Amino acid sequence: xxxEPLDIKIPDGKIIFHEGFFSLxxxxxxxQSLIKTIDWTQDEVIVYGKRHKIPRLNAWYGDxxxxxKYSGLxxxxxxxxxxxxxxxxxxxxxxxxxxxxxxxxxxRDGKDGMGWHQDNEKELGIxxxxxxxxxxxxxxxxLKHISNKExxxxxxxxxxxxxxxxxxxxxxxxxxxxxxxTKTLESRIxxxxxxxx
Ligand SMILES: O=C(O)CCC(=O)C(=O)O
Ligand SMILES: [Mn+2]
Numbered sequence: 001x002x003x004e005p006l007d008i009k010i011p012d013g014k015i016i017f018h019e020g021f022f023s024l025x026x027x028x029x030x031x032q033s034l035i036k037t038i039d040w041t042q043d044e045v046i047v048y049g050k051r052h053k054i055p056r057l058n059a060w061y062g063d064x065x066x067x068x069k070y071s072g073l074x075x076x077x078x079x080x081x082x083x084x085x086x087x088x089x090x091x092x093x094x095x096x097x098x099x100x101x102x103x104x105x106x107x108r109d110g111k112d113g114m115g116w117h118q119d120n121e122k123e124l125g126i127x128x129x130x131x132x133x134x135x136x137x138x139x140x141x142x143l144k145h146i147s148n149k150e151x152x153x154x155x156x157x158x159x160x161x162x163x164x165x166x167x168x169x170x171x172x173x174x175x176x177x178x179x180x181x182t183k184t185l186e187s188r189i190x191x192x193x194x195x196x197x
Contacts, residue, residue, distance in 0.1 A: 005163075010154060012145065013170030017156055021094070021163035022133070031135035031160075033083050034189050040106055043073055055180065056112040062101030066196040069121050077101060088193060091131045095165060099131065099193035107139065107188045113180035116144070120171045123196050129167045130192050134158040137188040143174045158190070 005018040022030065040057040060068050061084055062077035069075075080088070084102060092098055105114065119130055132141075141164065143154040154174075158164060166176075178190075 008154070008156065010143070010170075010174065011148070011151065012173035013143075013166070014168035015143075015154075015156075015170060016165045016167075018094070018163040018165075019159060020161050022090075022135075022161035024161065027135050027161035030083055030087065031189055034104070034135065035106075037081050037083060038104055038106075039078055040104075043075075045073065056114065057106035057108065059104040059106075060101070061104065062196065066101045067123075068101060068103065068196065069123065084191075087133060087191065091133065091163060091193060094163070095129070095131055097129050097131070097195070099195055101194045101196045103192045103194065105190045105192075107137070107178065107185075107190070109187060110181040110183050110185040114178045116175040116177045118146075118171050118175050119166070119192070119194070124171070124194060125197050127168055128171060128194060129165065130171075130194055132158070132164040132166070133191045133193070134162050134164075135160060135189045137186040139178050139185070139188055141176060141178060143176045145174055147173070 003020050005016050008015040008017050038059045040059055042053050042057050044051050044053050060075040060077050061080055066077050067074055088099055119128060138157050138159045141156045141158045145151040
């Protein structure tokens with residue numbers, strides 16, 4: 001039923017969605033250990049001169065020296081944990097791609113989210129491959145084309161244990177977001193593996 005990677009056809013981009021990439025049992029075990037072992041923080045950003053806490057917890061792990069610039073933040077990576085290396089090696093094997101960094105986001109409930117953005121920081125290179133793993137609650141991952149208004153929004157429900165890969169020109173032409181909702185939701189952890197040049 002699950003376990004077949006699906007090519008989600010979008011113009012000007014490449015997206016592969018693999019539902020049930022991790023089994024339910026693995027997903028549960030990994031989510032529980034990530035909650036405990038990751039050094040979660042709630043970063044602040046400055047928008048129009050005012051400080052705001054971002055609406056989620058986050059963490060940055062990776063190879064030494066791979067500094068991440070993200071929404072005006074400069075994050076030094078923490079050292080890989082056992083679970084992160086386990087997840088990384090599984091997705092590297094499946095995708096045939098190596099990753100040296102991982103941004104983790106912990107959406108505590110529906111009030112946490114992430115606004116429209118592109119993962120187009122210059123340290124990711126021209127056409128980055130970004131592998132996104134979800135544990136816990138299903139949240140809609142929405143994409144909208146930056147200039148072609150004829151194209152409909154794309155909405156992919158990222159379920160527990162799923163792996164979504166963005167590649168090709170996706171980061172040039174599409175923005176993505178995890179919308180906030182007033183619905184009562186359980187928590188969700190997302191990991192985006194990246195290759196910082
Ligand atoms: O939580 C998600 O699925 C998206 C995360 C994301 O877009 C990011 O970390 O840049
Ligand atoms: Mn992103």
